Amino acid sequence: MADKKPINQDPDGDLVLQERIKTAKPPLYRVLMLNDDYTPMEFVVMVLQRFFGHNHESAQRIMLHVHQRGVGVCGVFTYEIAETKAAQVMNFARQNEHPLQLQLEKE
Secondary structure, three states, rough: OOOOOOOOOOOOOEEOOOOOOOOOOOOOOEEEEEEOOOOOOOHHHHHHHHHHHOOHHHHHEEHHHHHHHHHHEEEEEEEEEHHHHHHHHHHHHHHHHOOOOEEEEEE
C-alpha cells in the first residue's frame, strides 16, 4: 500500500499553508441626474423613490440639489446595477415624454 501524504504537507513533511487569493471589490459608480428645464419636479421625486429607493424627503432633497446645482447623485452601485438603473429610468422618462438624462461616473 502506497503512502499518501496530506495535501498540506511538502515532501519533507513540513506544513504548507495554502495561499488565499483575495478578491477585489468591484468598482462603484455614481448615477448622476442632470437638470433640464422640462421634466417636472414631481416626476423626478417619483423616479428617485421608485428606482433608487429614496424616501420622499430624501428624494425631494436630491431633486432640489439637481434643480439648483445642475447635477445630483441618485445612488452609488456596481457598474452593472448602475447601468441598468440608468437605462430603466431613461426608458421610463421617454415613455412619459420627459427628456430626463442620467450619467454614470466612476467613484
